Amino acid sequence: PLVQAFKGENATADDLEIRQGNKITPLEVWVTPIFDEKGNIAYAIAAFQDITDRKKAETERLKFTNELFELNQSFSRFVPRQFLQLLDKKSILDVKLGDQTQKEMSVLFSDIRDFTSLSEQLTTEENFKFINSYLSSMEPAIIENNGFIDKYIGDAIMALFSGSADDALKAGINMLQRLNQYNHNRSRVGYIPIKIGIGINTGSLMLGTVGGASRMDSTVISDTVNLASRLEELTKSYGVSLLISHYTFSHLKDANKYSLRVIDRLKVKGKSIAVSVYEVFDADLPEIREVKSATKTLFEQALLLYTLGAFSEAIKLFTTCLSQNPTDTVARIYQFRCQRKMRSLNRGIKH
Known part of the structure; x- marks a missing residue:
């Protein structure tokens, strides 16, 4: 500040300290230049103020701000920021019981196969380490594709995608x-x-808050x-990794970009028309995918014939x-179903 004052400028600084033994006193200083009758700087006047209380208050305020930020970060882990945005809320403080909205979105469910038998071989600590390491590996795939995790249900993941169905797929x-x-890292x-199954569907969702006075x-x-x-x-029954509904398929921007085939038609509660189910095998080993x-056309022709009886x-x-593909579990299941249907028909003819 003195250097600035002797340049003709008023100056202030609040980063000075006086040390008296073990005591440190923070100071704020103001310096003003004094000019003579010719306009030259004759000297400077400096004033000092003990700002210990102010520095303490600033430290407390910074600590409070950091704690508030960490609290908000913690809340966002329990209530996703995207969920608040869908409810048109800026903060968790704005959310009230009964807030709701309706959106068309894609839903992704995933689950670890045979998790119960796997977890029985682990201690409690090992179980949680395993689940958290697995979930941490999966989470970026959802976030990087514009989705968010609605909830974890043990080892299962439920994720929502408010953008395109392609994001979910x-x-x-x-x-x-x-x-x-x-799995490569686990084997090492x-x-x-481990194996997982994933199901994806697209349609209208009702999102909101439920609960009571003490828990929401x-x-x-x-x-x-x-x-x-x-x-x-259903991925477990068919021995495949990823299934999508016709609703998701019909919302894809370009279905030809993906490796998929129809494998079933499901009767859905409340729907008069069965829903086609597609296997997506982009993540299969290259030789299996190939x-x-x-055999996609051949398989789908066979499925049509099966459907027609x-x-x-x-x-x-x-x-x-x-x-051509002995590992095709879906084709093997339908081969068995055909045999069973034919035996049943033959018994009917004999009677």
Whole structure:
């Protein structure tokens, strides 16, 4: 400040200190130049003020601000920022019981196969370490594709995508790709690899808050959610990794960009028309993906024949698919179904 004053400027500084033994006193200083009759600087006047109380208050204010920021960050882990945005709320403080909205979105469900038997082999600490390491590996795939995690249900993930259906599908594919790397890392340290199933559906959702006076939570209510969950469960039955509904398929910008095939038609509660189910195999091993793509037309022709009740013709095509791809679990399931249907028909004819 003195240097500035002797340049003819008024100056202030609040970063000075006086040390008296172990005591440090923060000071604020004001310096003003004094000019003579010729306009030259004759001398400068300096005034000092003890600002200990002010510095203490500033420190407390900064601490409070940091704590508030950390608190908001913690809240965002429990109530996603995107959920607040969908409810048109700027802060968790603005959310009230009964707040709700309706949106068209895509829902992604994922679950670890045979998690119960796996968890029984682990201690409590090992279980939580495993779940958290797995979930941490999957989370970026969702966030990077414009989705957010609505909730964790044990080892299961429910994620929402308010943008395009492509975002949800890309997230699902990326989760499976990340799983390959995750399993590679597990194998290196002697752990067995894990498998997951993913189901995706698109439709109208009701989002809002439910609860009572002492406990409130965000939730999603819709048949869209139920079908996504059902598709995830169906991945176990068919031995595949990723299934999407016709509703998601019809909302894709360009379905030809993906490796997929129709594998079933489901009767859905409240719907008079069955919903087509598609397997997406972009994340399969390259050699499996290649042979599934090569047999796609043949498989879908066989499925159509099966649907029409032409089981003897259908089984021939399913058998041809299996000759080219013996690991095709879906074709093998339909081959068995054809055999069962044909036996049933033969018994009926005999009677």
